[in-house]
Each structure stands twice: as C-alpha cells, then as structure tokens.
Amino acid sequence: MPEIRKVVNLKTVDAKETKQLIETLDGIELKGTKDELFGPLRRGEGVSDEEWVDERRWRIRGVKALHFLRNRASMRYAVENWDKLEAGETPDDISHMQYLQSLVDIDVNTPQQFFKRLRRTLNRAIRIEDKDEGGQRILRKPRVEDTHEAFEIFDRAVKDLNTSLPQDQRIKLEHRIPVQSTSRHTIEFGRAWWYEPDVPVPNKVLIPSHKIGEELQSLGDFRQKAYDRQVWLHENEQTEVNKRFEARLKQLSDAGSSLDEGEKKEVHAGCRQEVLEERGVLDWITRGDDDGIVARAEKFVKRRRYNGMWALEAAKDEWINEKKEDMSKSDPLMRPILVNQLSDYEEAVKKAQQMYSGKEPGELAQEALENMPKGTIVFSPKALGQDEAVRFAASPKVRAVIVGGPKDKAGPHFHRIFDQRSKLSAYYPDLEGFPVETGDYVVVDTYTKKPQVVMDPTEETRRQAHRWRRAAKVTEGKKVREAKYEAETKKTRDRDSVTIQLAGNVSDADEVPYLLGHGAKGVGLCRGEEILSKLKEITSYDSLEKHIYTEYSSMLDEIHSESLDEKRGYAVVLRAFDLGGDKVPGCVKPFFSDKDPMQYRGARVLLDNPKFFKAQAKAVLRLAYHYEETEFMIPMVEDAGQLPEFKNLWGEAKSELTEEKTQFKQDMDFGVMIETRNLAEQTPYIAAQNIKPLSVGSNDLTRDLLNLPWGKVYELRDGVEEYYDHEPPVLRYLKFIQDQGREGFEQPDSKEDKHYPIEVCGDMAGTNTGAILLIGMGYRKLSMVADRIPLVKRVIRDTPIKVMERIAGEVLQQPLLNNREVRQYVTEKMRDYADVDIESPKYTK
Incomplete structure (x- = not known):
C-alpha cells in the first residue's frame, strides 16, 4: 500500500499500488492528472465531497488506463493469460487481476468486456473546457457525439494488439447490424x-461505494419480509385462497357476470394456483444458496456496485446463463424440465423486482426513462x-x-x-x-x-x-426551405399547372412544428389513439371529453401559431378513435376483454361503446365552434348501413351539449374513411348523401380487397418494404372511388377549396410512384407523414399533369401482374415521358 503523502505523482505509481490509491484519496493531492488528453481536473461549483472524490478516482483510472494502452506487452499478457489471472493461481495473478479490474471499476469476465469497459474509463476521465448557455467557462463531460484523441489512442492500441493475437483472441472494436429503417434519412448518436416490454426496468446507475451497506440492508429487509410472508402463507394458505376467491366473485358480480357451480370451482382452483405460485416465488427469493435471488443479487451489489433492482436483474441473467450451459451438457430427457425451470425462475425474478420496488413495470420504465440522458437509443x-x-x-x-x-x-x-x-x-x-x-x-x-x-x-x-x-x-x-413552394404540376404549352394539396398526418401537438415546417397544407389525418395512451384508465366520460378537448385544442393552437400565412385555414381532419389491431391503449383494454383485436376494431368498437364515442364527438363539436378548420370522420366503416347509427349518436351528442348549454358548431357533420370493399362499392351512395370529408385509407382498403391478414399490407424484398397497394385490383377500386366521389361533390377546386372533400390517406400517397398514379387518376389531395411531403412535392413540380394522367391510364389498361411490376413501369415511364428519375437522391432523400 502506498504511503499517504501530500502529493502523489500518478506517473510513478506502479500497477500494484493503483487499486489501493483509488481507495485512499483523503488528504492526497494528485500530480500528473492534467494529461494533455484529459483536460484540467478542478473542482467546480456545486460539486459535493463525494462527487469530487469520484472524479479524482476516474482521473486516476484514466491516466493509468492510458499507460496500460501504451504498453502492448502488458495488453497482450492480459489477453493471453486472462483465464490464469482470473483463476488466481498465485498471489501475483490475484494482484494483477485486481489491478486490471481497478482500471474499469467493476468485475468483468472476458478480455472483450474488459476493453469495452476500459474505453468507458477513458470517457469518464475526460473533462472538456466549454461555455454554458450564459457564456461562462465550464468543464463538462464528453457528450455522446464528441470525438476525442484519447479514443483514437484506444483504437490504435487495440488494432495494434490484434495484429499479434490469434483470430479467436482478437478484441472486436465495434459491432454492426443491418437494420430495416423508417423513411427518415439521417444519422443519430x-x-x-x-x-x-413487460419486464421491470431497473434504473441502471452505479451506487457510490459508501452506499453499498445501505443497499445490502435494503435487500436484506426485503428478504426478511418475503420470509415472513412465506411463513404466513404456509400457515394460512386456505384463508388466503378464500380471500382471493371472494374478491374475484365480487369483481365478476360487479361486472354483471353470473357463474354456475362449475365455473365457481374453476375460479377457486385458479385462486389456489395463484397462492401456490406466490409461495414458489417467495421460496426463490428467500433461499440462501446460489439459487436464491437475493443471495445472488447481493454479490452484484458488493462486487459491481449495482443498485438493488439492477442487481436482481443481473442475478437472473447470470443464473439463466449458467443453467443454459448446464442444459447443453445434460441428458436430453431432462431438458424440458430445465426449460420450465428457466421460465419459472425468470418469472420469479420479474415478480421479485415488482415486490421490491412496489411498482408496476410501466411505472418503472417511466422513471428509468426520466433518468436517461438525452440521446438515448432504445433497444427492445x-x-x-x-x-x-x-x-x-x-x-x-x-x-x-x-x-x-x-x-x-x-x-x-x-x-x-x-x-x-x-x-x-x-x-x-x-x-x-x-x-x-x-x-x-x-x-x-x-x-x-x-x-x-x-x-x-x-x-x-x-x-x-x-x-x-x-x-x-x-x-x-433544403426540404424546409422548399416548404413555401406550392405543389403545382409542371406547366406546359398546352396545359396549365394543377395544384395538389399535400396534407400531413399527426397524432398530437408535439408533431405540428415538424409537419408544418415541411410544407403541409393542414392535417389530412389526426390519429387520436396516442391521446388515449396518456390515460391510465377512463374514470368518467366527462373527464374523457375534457381530456380530448384539451389535447385537440393544444394541437390546433400550435397549428395557428406555426402555419405560414398562405397555408393557414386548411382543414384539420380528426379521426374517431380507430381501436383494435395494434392500437389498443391501456385505458380501453376492457373493451377487448373477450374480443380479438385483430377482428374487432374501428366503427364496430365505437358503436358497441356509444358513451365513449359521444365523449369524443362532443369534444370535436365544441372544438369546431372555435376552430373553423375542424373536420371529423369515422374509421373502418364496414358498410353504409352503419352510418345511420352514427348519425343517431352524433345527434345525441349535440342534444347533450344543448342541454348543458355548451357552445358547439351546430351545422357540423362527419365524414367517413373508405377502408373496406363494401364501402368502396357504396361510394356513389355516400357522395350523393354529401358525406364529407371522404378519405380513402389505402392501407386497410388494400388488405380488405386482397384478403390479406391484418397488418400485412407489404412484402419484404431485399430488406425493403414493398406495399401491395400498387396491385391492379387496388388501383381499379381507387379509380372508381375518385370518379364517383368527384361527381357527387360538384368538381371542387383544389387551389381554392381549403376543405377539399376527397383525399387519400395511407402509405401509398407518400410514395413517388403512388402519388403519380393517384394524381393521374384525378385525386387532388394526398395526406402523408411529414418527411415525404418535400420529396413528393419535388416529383409533382417536375412533372406535367398530362404525363401523370397518361401513366395512370396506361397502368390501368396494362395486363400487369403485380405491384412490383407496376412500380417498375411507373419509374420507367417517368424517365421516358418526363425525363425524371424518381429513384434519384433528389426524390428519395
């Protein structure tokens, strides 16, 4: 152990002294810490004694890590003899491994993990001189996107080391995975x-050394409570079963369910099984051997300074990995039993974490998210x-x-x-x-x-x-600068330009600035399901109405403040909640208690829950009184026979608002989304009834027309999603809807009419080939995600309307086989007729 002196020069402290020095900083002034790479080490304002000691420890580790990286012989010895050092066969081996572990602050099991953590050590040791928002000079930690010479030294050292190692021992510097991404083209650090999902999320923050005792005490108290509960259940098992049984019967009775004797026996058996499972979980928690959840977690608190929740998860991962290794060597006949044991243990740890924290997984996830740094990349x-x-x-x-x-x-x-x-x-x-x-x-x-x-x-x-x-x-x-331009087709000698309204799709107010910044003319589709995701449960329909009104008015206020003058006043189309499929927020899960969300959705859900629909209808009617651009439409209407039912509910909503003496837009009506074959064929009837807006949901319409499973509206080719919405049967229906709709709506003007009555809302509208075909068929309003608006607009501005009409006409008459051939045909004809390559970066990025 080094002698405690007033001044310690890090450059002269040898490897064996490093670990002790890190642990004995009181009264020591460090010399040699201001390496030109790491920046100055000085105590800033508001830094506590504990934080200052921690900063000095990381600087020691950083300086010594740099010395280690500059010595290839030391690195090679550590890699080649890792197993020997970890086994600790001699005192020198033990001392050497303690030194290596001290550089990274936690126990690591492989050279790959060690070098990965060593890079983090360098990051923790660096301080960068900068200025805060007020212009004051500060020292800050490196940001995620910062580059630094210390990391270059690390990379060079590891690459140099790898040249002297066999292939199977080399340290991998980075890992790459190919991904299938969204339409956004960017780089994120x-x-x-x-x-x-559904697993309790620990807040993965290392605890200070002086807090280890408190964390161990907390785990000990938890194990004692679990033991007390285990003893009580053992002595009062039947009492607990009966208590749960009575509570379950009352819950079912309050919900209007009546059970016969056989069903009551099933409920009772289920309650007994729950109690037995709880006893099993408590047994895993309280065991004192290596299989005990808490006993194993305590090791991670001591060795790696994990907090309790993190230690419980690490204990689970370690135990499962050990058992999987045992499974690979076991008798094949025993493997099904071991698989069940793994599943039971994983579920036991999940419940143990919930018991330890006293919170549901969703609450823990929200807390952990709030503690995450800016720039978090979630991997699920x-x-x-x-x-x-x-x-x-x-x-x-x-x-x-x-x-x-x-x-x-x-x-x-x-x-x-x-x-x-x-x-x-x-x-x-x-x-x-x-x-x-x-x-x-x-x-x-x-x-x-x-x-x-x-x-x-x-x-x-x-x-x-x-x-x-x-x-x-x-x-x-460039996209943002083009927002002010109109989406007008290219003018020719024999044909004037045609204005196309490009609206955007949003879910809430946060998305509005980005949408309008990309040149959207109003909102073609406002999905409301995300609004419901902000509610844990529906306590009353009055409170639901208030919540919906608040969220929508916030969005419309944002639209008013962000819109360019020439794009103000365009329709904002609100969609009735389209529940079902993958859109089942937690607060409406009771609607699907005995239903399959893949089959039960849209209009049917709304009609079966009239009070729920009327809460949204009342909020929209009130909103329309203050914001004249407000429109409303019903999704997934199966056929026109459902429309009278919605008209009745709409009238009831108006009557209730009248009785409440609340101001609302009295002459407002609702439109529909055409997303089924039946409703598409009834377009003439709908247009004749002057029901508008009339929005074609191309995704669901495609699925229904082609009898595809729910959600399968695309195929994957070479890692790229190719939607089926270009299939000839789909195109023919789209042409039919447009022709019949325009006849019923008296030829509206897409340049002047800010409440244009017919639109296509779906992924097809945001593709270059899809937009060309739809405009060529006669559609004059398309709604899409913000990123696609500037790209589609470029295609429109560079293409004469007669070219789009010609291509659409040829496609509808050609005996093409599938959606891919349609895309290829449109792309080729755009080159031939308009000299426009819609696959070039100008139209794709």
Whole structure:
C-alpha cells in the first residue's frame, strides 16, 4: 500500500499500488492528472465531497488506463493469460487481476468486456473546457457525439494488439447490424438502453461505494419480509385462497357476470394456483444458496456496485446463463424440465423486482426513462405496445428505437408513431442475441445506402458519421426551405399547372412544428389513439371529453401559431378513435376483454361503446365552434348501413351539449374513411348523401380487397418494404372511388377549396410512384407523414399533369401482374415521358 503523502505523482505509481490509491484519496493531492488528453481536473461549483472524490478516482483510472494502452506487452499478457489471472493461481495473478479490474471499476469476465469497459474509463476521465448557455467557462463531460484523441489512442492500441493475437483472441472494436429503417434519412448518436416490454426496468446507475451497506440492508429487509410472508402463507394458505376467491366473485358480480357451480370451482382452483405460485416465488427469493435471488443479487451489489433492482436483474441473467450451459451438457430427457425451470425462475425474478420496488413495470420504465440522458437509443428485443411506443416517441430523451422479434409486430403503425414525431425507428429480427448493454455508445445510420446500427463505434466511424450527419442536415435544410413552394404540376404549352394539396398526418401537438415546417397544407389525418395512451384508465366520460378537448385544442393552437400565412385555414381532419389491431391503449383494454383485436376494431368498437364515442364527438363539436378548420370522420366503416347509427349518436351528442348549454358548431357533420370493399362499392351512395370529408385509407382498403391478414399490407424484398397497394385490383377500386366521389361533390377546386372533400390517406400517397398514379387518376389531395411531403412535392413540380394522367391510364389498361411490376413501369415511364428519375437522391432523400 502506498504511503499517504501530500502529493502523489500518478506517473510513478506502479500497477500494484493503483487499486489501493483509488481507495485512499483523503488528504492526497494528485500530480500528473492534467494529461494533455484529459483536460484540467478542478473542482467546480456545486460539486459535493463525494462527487469530487469520484472524479479524482476516474482521473486516476484514466491516466493509468492510458499507460496500460501504451504498453502492448502488458495488453497482450492480459489477453493471453486472462483465464490464469482470473483463476488466481498465485498471489501475483490475484494482484494483477485486481489491478486490471481497478482500471474499469467493476468485475468483468472476458478480455472483450474488459476493453469495452476500459474505453468507458477513458470517457469518464475526460473533462472538456466549454461555455454554458450564459457564456461562462465550464468543464463538462464528453457528450455522446464528441470525438476525442484519447479514443483514437484506444483504437490504435487495440488494432495494434490484434495484429499479434490469434483470430479467436482478437478484441472486436465495434459491432454492426443491418437494420430495416423508417423513411427518415439521417444519422443519430446516442447511448443504448436495453428495454424489455413487460419486464421491470431497473434504473441502471452505479451506487457510490459508501452506499453499498445501505443497499445490502435494503435487500436484506426485503428478504426478511418475503420470509415472513412465506411463513404466513404456509400457515394460512386456505384463508388466503378464500380471500382471493371472494374478491374475484365480487369483481365478476360487479361486472354483471353470473357463474354456475362449475365455473365457481374453476375460479377457486385458479385462486389456489395463484397462492401456490406466490409461495414458489417467495421460496426463490428467500433461499440462501446460489439459487436464491437475493443471495445472488447481493454479490452484484458488493462486487459491481449495482443498485438493488439492477442487481436482481443481473442475478437472473447470470443464473439463466449458467443453467443454459448446464442444459447443453445434460441428458436430453431432462431438458424440458430445465426449460420450465428457466421460465419459472425468470418469472420469479420479474415478480421479485415488482415486490421490491412496489411498482408496476410501466411505472418503472417511466422513471428509468426520466433518468436517461438525452440521446438515448432504445433497444427492445420484442415489439413495443401502443402505450410504450408513444411514451418513447414523445420523450425528448429518446432519439431512436430499435426493435426485434417478429416483423409483423413492428409493422407500419409502429414506425408511423415515430415518423410523425421526427424520430427514428428501425427493425432487426435477431436483436435478442445481440451484444448490447445499457450505456453503450451507438451510431444509428439511415442516411447511407445500407441502414445500420454501430455499437461502440471507433473514432474513425464516429468522424465519418459526423460527415454524414452534416450532409443529412444540408439535405433536411433544403426540404424546409422548399416548404413555401406550392405543389403545382409542371406547366406546359398546352396545359396549365394543377395544384395538389399535400396534407400531413399527426397524432398530437408535439408533431405540428415538424409537419408544418415541411410544407403541409393542414392535417389530412389526426390519429387520436396516442391521446388515449396518456390515460391510465377512463374514470368518467366527462373527464374523457375534457381530456380530448384539451389535447385537440393544444394541437390546433400550435397549428395557428406555426402555419405560414398562405397555408393557414386548411382543414384539420380528426379521426374517431380507430381501436383494435395494434392500437389498443391501456385505458380501453376492457373493451377487448373477450374480443380479438385483430377482428374487432374501428366503427364496430365505437358503436358497441356509444358513451365513449359521444365523449369524443362532443369534444370535436365544441372544438369546431372555435376552430373553423375542424373536420371529423369515422374509421373502418364496414358498410353504409352503419352510418345511420352514427348519425343517431352524433345527434345525441349535440342534444347533450344543448342541454348543458355548451357552445358547439351546430351545422357540423362527419365524414367517413373508405377502408373496406363494401364501402368502396357504396361510394356513389355516400357522395350523393354529401358525406364529407371522404378519405380513402389505402392501407386497410388494400388488405380488405386482397384478403390479406391484418397488418400485412407489404412484402419484404431485399430488406425493403414493398406495399401491395400498387396491385391492379387496388388501383381499379381507387379509380372508381375518385370518379364517383368527384361527381357527387360538384368538381371542387383544389387551389381554392381549403376543405377539399376527397383525399387519400395511407402509405401509398407518400410514395413517388403512388402519388403519380393517384394524381393521374384525378385525386387532388394526398395526406402523408411529414418527411415525404418535400420529396413528393419535388416529383409533382417536375412533372406535367398530362404525363401523370397518361401513366395512370396506361397502368390501368396494362395486363400487369403485380405491384412490383407496376412500380417498375411507373419509374420507367417517368424517365421516358418526363425525363425524371424518381429513384434519384433528389426524390428519395
């Protein structure tokens, strides 16, 4: 142990003294810490004694890590002899491993983990001189996007080390995965956050050394409470079963359910099973051996300074990995039993974390998200639910979300939630097994030809990403500058230009500035389901009406303040809540208690829950009194026979507002979305009734016309989503709807009419080929996500209307086989007839 002196020069402290020095900083002044790489080390204002000691410890580790990296022989010895050092066969081996672990502050199990953590040590040691918002000089930690010479030294040292190591021992500097991304083309820097839906999320923050005792005491108290509960259940099992049984019967009775004796026996058996499962969980928690959840978690608190929740999760992961290794060596006949044991243990830890924290997974996730740094990249091995997706998309802390699992669970609606908020979302099917940890540095690249995610990027990769991001910002800046331009077709000698209204799709007020900044003329579709995601439950329909009105009025106020003068007053089309499918916010789950969301959705849900529909209708009617651009439409109407039922409910909503003496727009009516074959064929009847707006939902219409499973409106070719909405049968129906609709609406003027009655709202409208075909068929209003508006507008401004009409006419007459051939035909004819390459970067980025 080094002698405690007034001054200690780090450059002369040897490896064996480093660990002791880190632990004995009181009264010591450090010399040699102001390496030209790390920046000055000085105590700032508001820094506590504990924080100051911690900063000095990281500087010691950083300086010694740099010395270690400058000695290839030391690095090579550590890698080649890692197993021997970890086994601690001699006192020197033990001392050497303690020194290595001291550089990274926590126990690591492999050379790969050690070097990964060593890079983090350098990051923690660096302080950069900068200025705050007030212009005052400050010292700050490196940001995610910062490059630094210390990291270049790290990269060079590891690359040099790898040249002297066999292939199987080399240290991998970065990991890359190809992803399927959204339509946004950009570069994002961030820190990874590994998130599993429905699993309690620990706040992964290391606790200070002096807090270890408190954390261990907390875990000890938790185990004691679990033991007391276990003893009580053992002695009072039947009492607990009967208590749960009576509570369940009362719950069912309050819901109007009447059970016969056989059904009561099933409920009683279910309550007994719940109690037995709780006893099993308590047994896992209280055991004192290596299988005990708390006993194993305590080791992570002591060794790695994890907080209690994090330690419980780490204990689970370690135990499961050990058992999986045992399983690979076990008798095949025993494997099904071990698989069940793994599942039971995982579920036990999940319940233990909930018991320890006293909170539901959603609450823990929200708390953890609030503590995340800005620039968080969420990695989820499974698809996110509606509420979770909205939570992450709306958070200013999150820049991107990468999900895994089945592709159909991460479909268009999921990506749309992020697109509308100018956030990135991407998909990688095998994310479950990918080596990502919370806190890893990440670069998400959807700007270059091959979208990818880079974990722990080298400095070379980071510098290249900076260049790409600057290019992406230039591209984005051009889009914003073009927002003021009209979407007018190219004028020719024999034909004037035609104005096309390009509206946008939004979900709430946060998306409005981005939408209008890209030149949207009003809102063609406002989805309201995300508004519901902000509610835990519906306490009353009056409070629901108030919530809806507040959210919508906030959005319309934002539209008024952000709109350019020439684009003010265009329709804002609010959609009745389209529940079902993948849109089932938590507060409406009771509507689906005995229903399949994939079959039960849209208009049918609204008609079965009239008070719910009227709450939204009343809010919209009130809103329309103050905002004249407000329009309203019903989604997923199965056929025109449902419209009289909605008219009755609409009238009841007006009557209730009249009785309440509340101001509302008395002459307002509602429109419909054409998303089914039946309703499409009834277009002449709908137009004759002057029902408007009339919005064609191309995604669901495509699915219904082609008899596709719910959500499958595209196919995957070479990693690219190609939607089926270009199939000839779909195109013929779209042409029929347009022709019949225009006849019923007296030829509206798309240049002057701010409440244009017919639109197409769906992914097709935001594609270059789709927009060409729709405009060529006669549609004059298209609604799409914000990112696509400038690109579609460029195509429109560079193409004469007669070219679009010619291409659409030829496509409808050609015996084309599938949607891909239609796309190819449109692309080729645009080159031939208009000299426009719609696949070039000008129209795609």
